[in-house]
Amino acid sequence: MHPVLKTVLQRLGLGLLTLFVVSVLIFASLEMLPGGFAQAILGQGATPETVAAFNHQLGLDRPATVRYFEWIWNVLHGDFGYSYAGAGGSIKQSVSGIIAPRLYNTFFLAIMTAIIAVPLALFLGIMAALYRNSLYDRAVNAVTLTTIATPEFFIAYLLMFFFAIKLKWFPSLSTVSDSTSIGEHMYRAALPAITLTLVIVAHMMRMTRAALINLLASPYMEMARLKGVSQRDAIVQHALPNAWAPIATVVAFNLAYLVVGVVVVEVVFVYPGIGQLMVDSVSSRNMPVVQACALIFAATYILLNLSADIVSIITNPRLLHPK
Amino acid sequence: MDEIKHKLNAALGQAVRGRVTRREFTQLALASGVSLAAANSMFTKAWADEPKKGGNFKVGVGHGATTDSMDPGLYPDQFTGTALWGTLANSLTEIDADGNVVGDVAESFEASDGAKKWVFKVRNGITFHNGKTVTADDVIASLQHHLGENSKSAAKSLLKEVASMKADGPNTVVFELTGGNADFPYTVSDYHMPIMPKKDDGSVDWESGIRTGAYKLEKFEPGVQASFTKNENYYKPGKGWFDTVQFLSIKDVAARTNALLSGEIQYMDRCDLKTLDQLKSNPDITVSEITGYGHYIYVMNVTQKPFDDVNVRTAIKYSMPREDILATVFLGHGTVGNDNPIAPTVKFAVDPQPKHTYDPAKAKEYLKKAGLDSLSFDLSVADAAFAGAVDSAILWKEKAKAAGIDINVIKEPDDGYWDNVWLKKPFVASYWSGRPTVDWMMTTAYAADAAWNDTFWKNPRFNELLVAARSETDEAKRAAMYAEMQQILHDDGGLVNMLFNSYVEAHAKNLGHGKVAANWQLDGMRVAERWWFTS
Numbered sequence: 001m002h003p004v005l006k007t008v009l010q011r012l013g014l015g016l017l018t019l020f021v022v023s024v025l026i027f028a029s030l031e032m033l034p035g036g037f038a039q040a041i042l043g044q045g046a047t048p049e050t051v052a053a054f055n056h057q058l059g060l061d062r063p064a065t066v067r068y069f070e071w072i073w074n075v076l077h078g079d080f081g082y083s084y085a086g087a088g089g090s091i092k093q094s095v096s097g098i099i100a101p102r103l104y105n106t107f108f109l110a111i112m113t114a115i116i117a118v119p120l121a122l123f124l125g126i127m128a129a130l131y132r133n134s135l136y137d138r139a140v141n142a143v144t145l146t147t148i149a150t151p152e153f154f155i156a157y158l159l160m161f162f163f164a165i166k167l168k169w170f171p172s173l174s175t176v177s178d179s180t181s182i183g184e185h186m187y188r189a190a191l192p193a194i195t196l197t198l199v200i201v202a203h204m205m206r207m208t209r210a211a212l213i214n215l216l217a218s219p220y221m222e223m224a225r226l227k228g229v230s231q232r233d234a235i236v237q238h239a240l241p242n243a244w245a246p247i248a249t250v251v252a253f254n255l256a257y258l259v260v261g262v263v264v265v266e267v268v269f270v271y272p273g274i275g276q277l278m279v280d281s282v283s284s285r286n287m288p289v290v291q292a293c294a295l296i297f298a299a300t301y302i303l304l305n306l307s308a309d310i311v312s313i314i315t316n317p318r319l320l321h322p323k
Numbered sequence: 324m325d326e327i328k329h330k331l332n333a334a335l336g337q338a339v340r341g342r343v344t345r346r347e348f349t350q351l352a353l354a355s356g357v358s359l360a361a362a363n364s365m366f367t368k369a370w371a372d373e374p375k376k377g378g379n380f381k382v383g384v385g386h387g388a389t390t391d392s393m394d395p396g397l398y399p400d401q402f403t404g405t406a407l408w409g410t411l412a413n414s415l416t417e418i419d420a421d422g423n424v425v426g427d428v429a430e431s432f433e434a435s436d437g438a439k440k441w442v443f444k445v446r447n448g449i450t451f452h453n454g455k456t457v458t459a460d461d462v463i464a465s466l467q468h469h470l471g472e473n474s475k476s477a478a479k480s481l482l483k484e485v486a487s488m489k490a491d492g493p494n495t496v497v498f499e500l501t502g503g504n505a506d507f508p509y510t511v512s513d514y515h516m517p518i519m520p521k522k523d524d525g526s527v528d529w530e531s532g533i534r535t536g537a538y539k540l541e542k543f544e545p546g547v548q549a550s551f552t553k554n555e556n557y558y559k560p561g562k563g564w565f566d567t568v569q570f571l572s573i574k575d576v577a578a579r580t581n582a583l584l585s586g587e588i589q590y591m592d593r594c595d596l597k598t599l600d601q602l603k604s605n606p607d608i609t610v611s612e613i614t615g616y617g618h619y620i621y622v623m624n625v626t627q628k629p630f631d632d633v634n635v636r637t638a639i640k641y642s643m644p645r646e647d648i649l650a651t652v653f654l655g656h657g658t659v660g661n662d663n664p665i666a667p668t669v670k671f672a673v674d675p676q677p678k679h680t681y682d683p684a685k686a687k688e689y690l691k692k693a694g695l696d697s698l699s700f701d702l703s704v705a706d707a708a709f710a711g712a713v714d715s716a717i718l719w720k721e722k723a724k725a726a727g728i729d730i731n732v733i734k735e736p737d738d739g740y741w742d743n744v745w746l747k748k749p750f751v752a753s754y755w756s757g758r759p760t761v762d763w764m765m766t767t768a769y770a771a772d773a774a775w776n777d778t779f780w781k782n783p784r785f786n787e788l789l790v791a792a793r794s795e796t797d798e799a800k801r802a803a804m805y806a807e808m809q810q811i812l813h814d815d816g817g818l819v820n821m822l823f824n825s826y827v828e829a830h831a832k833n834l835g836h837g838k839v840a841a842n843w844q845l846d847g848m849r850v851a852e853r854w855w856f857t858s
Contacts, residue, residue, distance in 0.1 A: 083390075
């Protein structure tokens with residue numbers, strides 16, 4: 001079997017195991033949290049009678065283990081169950097039906113941000129390594145470190161203030177629905193995408209720069225320079241191929257963040273993504289939705305890390321032949 | 324002439340806020356030598372320009388969750404209340420801008436048998452959004468939704484006094500109550516009880532969103548938005564002016580403000596008090612402030628030591644610096660409370676004497692009466708009770724030291740506050756959004772057998788009066804009973820009512836409206852029905 005394929009299969013198998021552990025952990029933590037869905041929804045208006053009626057209707061009066069195994073059995077059959085919200089009516093809201101549009105929005109924003117941020121960060125990082133310690137290097141470091149050190153909601157407010165209120169170039173609310181066209185969606189998601197770009201560029205840029213500078217001291221780089229290769233070609237052709245592995249890891253890490261960690265930006269711009277859904281579901285103890293979100297988040301991490309490893313292996317032939 | 328003009332303008336300003344009636348204004352104008360016709364036109368112009376049809380009205384609301392549902396029994400807050408009730412639906416009755424109960428789906432209502440039997444006449448010929456005529460059966464099915472063993476409705480306890488509901492012909496509903504209740508029409512105005520169409524199996528259709536209101540449901544995305552189009556067949560004259568209405572859930576207050584400033588919405592609730600002056604200075608924005616029924620309170624369990632001694636309770640009441648808290652934590656947006664949960668604008672409200680103000684000397688005196696030199700207790704707070712609960716408690720702690728009272732402020736987690744702290748810990752922060760009648764408020768939170776009696780206070784005289792006043796139809800006698808009850812609660816109860824909070828909201832200048840209701844935020848949650856664009 002091809003070593004890459006073998007690695008992929010091994011890692012996917014381990015990934016499934018991880019997902020299972022995650023589901024147990026999430027379920028257990030939700031069980032440990034005080035209160036339940038009925039109390040969360042009824043708030044001050046919860047009386048013992050209504051809570052009991054609620055729990056009975058949702059089947060929450062059964063033991064936790066029974067509920068967990070029922071849930072996982074259904075998941076193995078591709079059924080993520082129904083949201084507790086709206087239960088009792090004849091129109092049930094399936095978890096996949098609730099999550100799908102929001103997941104699409106989240107991926108849309110993540111991909112849009114990635115398309116801007118990743119090339120930008122790589123370009124800035126390579127240039128910074130090339131012109132190390134120059135005025136450009138210092139300036140780009142200072143700017144990106146400032147944007148990463150500023151809380152994302154504050155960057156969002158600043159962008160909103162200048163681009164939505166003063167200049168009126170972009171809308172301050174990023175409300176989208178399934179009837180929004182792709183162009184309109186991109187326009188509405190512009191400010192959140194720029195905010196996130198500012199947040200993640202520094203990490204990737206600094207990593208690219210550091211990985212390249214690390215390699216500049218290696219003997220083969222000295223050899224390249226002695227042969228008369230220009231500094232630019234030395235970096236792009238000799239150093240960069242060896243630097244892909246750490247860069248890919250940090251890019252994967254940031255992409256995962258774009259999917260699972262942007263709830264603050266979603267709230268500020270009123271963008272209907274999956275982060276807000278997860279937070280709401282946790283605070284209302286809406287177990288089926290929380291579980292599905294958690295599995296999606298875990299799967300995102302697993303898949304992105306796997307792709308980063310594959311990139312490392314492919315770009316470094318030594319890893320293809322482990323001893 | 325200039326002086327007269329100035330005074331008339333001031334009177335007009337008062338008129339718009341509902342403090343001067345048209346008649347009073349006209350008399351003032353006539354006395355100043357203005358002709359009757361001119362006075363009338365001045366009044367009408369000030370009372371915002373004539374309502375105009377049309378426009379797309381967008382509202383940003385600081386509530387809304389992805390778990391919101393179409394089930395009215397589970398409407399948790401302003402988002403579902405304003406969008407899915409005030410815009411989409413009608414209850415049997417409604418509370419008007421002056422706080423009186425008037426018919427809505429019911430054309431009229433009448434009590435007999437000591438307010439034990441209530442007859443509601445359903446308005447003739449009104450229809451649901453699907454064209455079906457509203458009948459007594461729909462009304463009964465809608466209310467039945469909240470009753471019965473399997474009901475999980477938040478309104479279940481409100482309707483527990485209903486013994487039976489019967490239709491008497493297509494347009495009459497007869498309610499038999501277990502005891503007399505002169506305020507029953509107020510109860511059925513609640514936003515959990517919209518009238519919905521009955522299904523063939525006898526249950527009610529709450530899922531489809533077919534109701535009777537001024538707007539039809541276009542789309543509801545829980546936690547995101549709800550959009551509506553005008554109902555051309557709406558039965559209420561002079562209501563429902565907009566072509567379309569959209570409610571957006573914008574929980575972040577800065578985002579809400581920005582959306583208003585950039586013109587994406589025309590109305591926002593819950594303004595940020597800290598930046599209110601900047602908002603007020605914007606020429607395109609009007610900020611409105613209404614003191615409603617809602618109040619922020621601290622409640623002690625009167626069955627536990629040391630709160631079981633009335634002198635200790637009174638000492639604690641005198642140790643709270645309400646004026647300071649209002650000025651610093653709430654920046655003046657509210658009215659100080661006097662340990663009476665009934666807002667001054669509610670019918671039969673009184674202001675019990677002596678007023679409980681910050682008076683460390685008096686507090687010490689009461690402590691001495693209880694046989695104590697100093698007092699120390701835990702106070703459990705979280706901002707989940709109300710925004711500012713923690714800051715207020717800390718300010719209280721500092722000021723109470725002067726009275727020899729040591730308050731140990733315990734900051735509890737927001738998450739699960741209502742399950743683990745409220746009704747469990749001996750002294751906690753809480754709030755009520757208030758109720759439109761004395762009876763309703765007292766029955767909800769201060770009656771001996773109330774599920775939410777968060778002070779565990781059981782005063783025999785109070786409870787006797789509560790039951791007696793409920794079926795008393797003589798207004799003067801009733802007023803006297805309610806005054807006594809409020810006095811007893813003020814003197815003896817475990818409630819420290821810190822303040823009545825204001826609804827601070829902002830809207831675009833080109834919106835017109837009549838007198839704004841105080842019973843809920845967003846003009847009694849019916850802003851979409853009552854307001855219009857002037858240009």
